[in-house]
Amino acid sequence: MFFDLKHTDVNSKARAGVLNTDHGSIETPIFMPVGTQGTVKALSPRDLKEVNASIILGNTYHLYMRPGHRLIEKMGGLHRFMGWDRAILTDSGGFQVFSLKELRKIDDEGILFQSHLDGSYHKFTPQLVLEIQRSLGSDIMMVLDECPPYPSTRDYALKSNQLTIDWARQAREIFSGWQPLYGHRQWLFAIVQGGTFKDIREQSARALMELDFPGYAIGGLAVGEPKDEMFDITDFCTEILPEQKPRYLMGVGMPDDILEAIERGVDMFDCVIPTRNARNGTVFTTEGKMVLKSARFKEDTKPVDANCQCYTCKNFSRAYLRHLYNANEILGLTLATIHNVHFYLWLVRQARKAILQDNYVSWKERILQKITRVVE
Numbered sequence: 001m002f003f004d005l006k007h008t009d010v011n012s013k014a015r016a017g018v019l020n021t022d023h024g025s026i027e028t029p030i031f032m033p034v035g036t037q038g039t040v041k042a043l044s045p046r047d048l049k050e051v052n053a054s055i056i057l058g059n060t061y062h063l064y065m066r067p068g069h070r071l072i073e074k075m076g077g078l079h080r081f082m083g084w085d086r087a088i089l090t091d092s093g094g095f096q097v098f099s100l101k102e103l104r105k106i107d108d109e110g111i112l113f114q115s116h117l118d119g120s121y122h123k124f125t126p127q128l129v130l131e132i133q134r135s136l137g138s139d140i141m142m143v144l145d146e147c148p149p150y151p152s153t154r155d156y157a158l159k160s161n162q163l164t165i166d167w168a169r170q171a172r173e174i175f176s177g178w179q180p181l182y183g184h185r186q187w188l189f190a191i192v193q194g195g196t197f198k199d200i201r202e203q204s205a206r207a208l209m210e211l212d213f214p215g216y217a218i219g220g221l222a223v224g225e226p227k228d229e230m231f232d233i234t235d236f237c238t239e240i241l242p243e244q245k246p247r248y249l250m251g252v253g254m255p256d257d258i259l260e261a262i263e264r265g266v267d268m269f270d271c272v273i274p275t276r277n278a279r280n281g282t283v284f285t286t287e288g289k290m291v292l293k294s295a296r297f298k299e300d301t302k303p304v305d306a307n308c309q310c311y312t313c314k315n316f317s318r319a320y321l322r323h324l325y326n327a328n329e330i331l332g333l334t335l336a337t338i339h340n341v342h343f344y345l346w347l348v349r350q351a352r353k354a355i356l357q358d359n360y361v362s363w364k365e366r367i368l369q370k371i372t373r374v375v376e
């Protein structure tokens, strides 16, 4: 069974489950570090294992553009190419095309766009993005969808949603006769759209549920809408989506966003924040957020986080990390990224424990008091 729902917290919609892939079992709620171009920036697969990452994200758009999915296929697929033998989820590319290029044209067949590398023209269709993901060999694939801009008119959201449903239908058809390339199973998730219009969200969820996918993503969020709208739409969607299937909130988010979404019934998350912020000198700790570059840490002998068991916190001081940033040393990026990814994975593991003890909400309230501070 692909997804085992082990327990739902009695006082909320928070769930603890297990995703069973051929590259290992993944306990949910889970955070997926983003490895857009076949690498989680600044980390080796060895680092990722050391912080207990069980699944990472790759991007169909970027890997198609460079080095190309055919080359990766020749190399034996993305797992072998990047030396990662645990699970990989690949996003389908629709969102990346929207967020990377305004030069794109959408029609019923798919999305015509120009490469951000050499300006060449390409067209993503429901079929092509599945072929690319077959070549990559991702354990979890995403359908081609349109992520409407925020804000969108109701009319735009309605039309766009119809297209996303049509594309999902085509993808589901292809998936029904699926032949993976590398001997390990691949699963296909649908993506619920509909902007911030609840009736369109319901239409989207129900149409996609009829097509019976192994898992469902909530798309079209974390694109600049107010947080309360993001949580309200998330809560609305999880009321409709099948209880026994995993829910994946795409692109979310800050630590507190993830905890709020877990309470609303989300199982899977991905976001660039822990890796991107680490590269900019901002780390997350059990005592709050910390900007390591600031002068106040110049002679601070303490670890980033005294409560953290990661390699960075067990071996280095804040002063040293601040020095590495100021000296533009590559090691600074690696050490901060190890810590931030470790923090996100620790946080969702703690959440899972609280869910299994039926005290998720009280645990969340306590931990939010601490992690949302700024360490001065």
Ligand SMILES: CO[C@@H]1O[C@H](CNc2nc3cc4c(=O)[nH]c(N)nc4cc3[nH]2)[C@@H](O)[C@H]1O
Binding pocket: 091, 092, 093, 094, 095, 096, 142, 145, 146, 147, 191, 218, 219, 220, 221, 222, 223, 224, 250, 251, 252, 272
């Ligand atoms: C607002 O901050 C930026 O936005 C991204 C996070 N937010 C986000 N929302 C998403 C929505 C979708 C979607 O509807 N469909 C597909 N296929 N993939 C998606 C991926 C998404 N990621 C970060 O990249 C960050 O730079």
